[in-house]
Amino acid sequence: MSRPSSWIVHVDLSSGKVERKPVKEGVDSAFLGGSGVGWKLVAERLQAHIDPFSPQNLISINPGFLVGTLTPGTPKTTVITKFPTIASEDGKHYIGACTGGSRYMGIALKRAGCHHLLVTGKAPHPVYLRIRDGGADIVDARGFWGHGIEEVTNDLVRREGPETGTVVIGTAGENLVRHALTIIDKTNSLGRGGLGAVMGSKNLKAIIANGTGDVEVAQPTEFMKVSEALSNYVLQWPKREHWIKLGLAAGWDTFKHTQYPGIWPKDRWDELYGEKTRMETVEDVIACNSCLLGCRLRWKTKGGEYDGEIGFGSPFSKSATSGMLLGVEDHRKMIHFVADANSRTGIDFYTTTRLIDFVTKMYELGRLSKEDTGGLELKREYPTYLKLYEMIVNREGFGEILADGWMRLKQEFGLDPQDYWYAGICKGVDFIYDARPSNFHPLMMSFFTRPRPHHGGSHTRTNSRNKTIEEVREQVERWGLAKEVVERIFTAAQYTGKFNVGRYTSHMEDMMRVKNALGLCSIYTYQGLIFGDDMTRLYNAASGESFSAGDLIEHGERISNLAKMVNVKEGFTRKEDKVPDLWFRPMESPEGRIEMQDYYKTKTLTKEDVEKLLDDYYDERGWSEDGIPTRERLEKLGLEAYLPGLAKST
């Protein structure tokens, strides 16, 4: 059998028109399927410089090419849109990709014969979109508007059947809070940076799918042979037994060092938010489709005012970090906060709690007054945080400003986001990790080189501490990079530490594009369980292609360049790929001074060092010093048609 055919379903919410067309011959092969093709559709159909909240904005939803098959860990769906985060002082917005796994949604889309869902327009009243075999219909959702995510998900699944996959927004998305996200199947978040608000702007409360068809592969026997061998390897992972008991709550021993906000001593943090509290709270691990390393959680709070509260997702890491930032010692209060954000309002917990931390401090320092906050006294205490959270969700009073994010604070009050003291901010998004406790590894770099500053599948071996240079090297060698490329990455210079993070990051981002196009969860790659050569065998058996690992990553490079070009069209250049100033200010903590060092802690990195690494990143990509793809590189990748006015050769 040849490569299974794939289809695009386009729904225009303004006119109610639904179209279903096959993907043109050769496109799947050139862009791998999934989000690779999704980016091509966005590049061709999304008009530049539109408001993200305008009906012209487009949402492109792409289950990975391998979603719905039986593999170890390919459940991811990638969504591409123009995000409403205000990314620059002159009001630019990036076009980015976000990715999330699921038990029901991804496979239900595939089974409905919907490999790429495009949503444009704006419905005249609240609706939900139902994807069924061979098409879609638009259903009145006025009764759901104003209701929370969990309640709506439960109702939709009861109404539409147990196979139904759901992507639902909460009240924050309805109110166009720029950092509202969506929740898939109640368990997985999707779309930091405002996907929820884009759906809200379209009056789109939910997207559901419940197809019934087959998911096929080109060479079934070979596919299962490869898949079984990979599964057997993953099952031998020594940490699996612990992992499937705690899911994403595992790994505190790494987390407490790499994501340390530097306010409490680590022992204190350990006691308040560590392994013990996690063991007490986790009820069940929930696995995405076909995953051998289930990581999502069903948890239950024990004791305190929220005793018995049940929630879904992964509340532990984010509650631990924000708990320290906000000075909330009772982990149950912070878990309740996460739970409400996931189950009701659909607001991004990271950004919300950090904005609250920032304005509270500014109030304490007298840089914000009661007049600025509309009479609200910003006390450093939990009830005030909850009050402010509600005001943000409802765009009420001072919350209306915070609902527009970091840049609006600068515009209104002259408060510079670069003055915030944890993680760092770029393109209007606060990073979830800080490069000072984490050390400067490729994921940190991709936070400011990627169009959308979030991990989105970029994890690699160096996310964990203490990996040997051989392990780090294996990560790139097994993705089929040429020997001379590997040598460039591992040739140290005075400004690099033991390897060149700039050069590494460019290829790591290409790996991420491949993983997202195929639907592979990055937990498997950062734990060193699945590599590019494995994915090549799976991809070939599923598609009938005869690619090498090098071919696969070159396709990833094509997708990376296309994503970049879409953003260059919006005016993004090196100026926006800005390294946060914060990283060069040492963190003064009870554990001592923490400076940003390279992964192996051989040196403290200066701003000049990181700028040189950024030069190397662009050089490795064959882009100009301004961070713009060159005509030569685009021609090599077959992308020359996508934008005029390119930079000249480097």
Add this chain to the structure above:
Amino acid sequence: MSQAQFEKERLGTLVISASNCRGCRSCQLACSFAKFNVFNPAKARIVMERDVQTGHTAPMIHPIGCDLCSGDPACAKACQYGAIRYERNGKEYKIRVCQ
């Protein structure tokens, strides 16, 4: 006794421990693949019960059409969370049957 049931008893039994189910649906994908060379939960001889309120899932073996893959059931091989286990004859018969 029907032939199908005779075969099941002769070969062995599928033991379901629903509380171990993590909802990955690998059993359904493996079953439909073993029977039809495609991935499709609707073609599997396993129905996945879902309680959307609690998030719990539980596999149930369909009473018709499961031939235990001639003594090497694909679902039990695919389940890595201990929710479906194959026991050869001589053990307790505990198949959960969908109504």
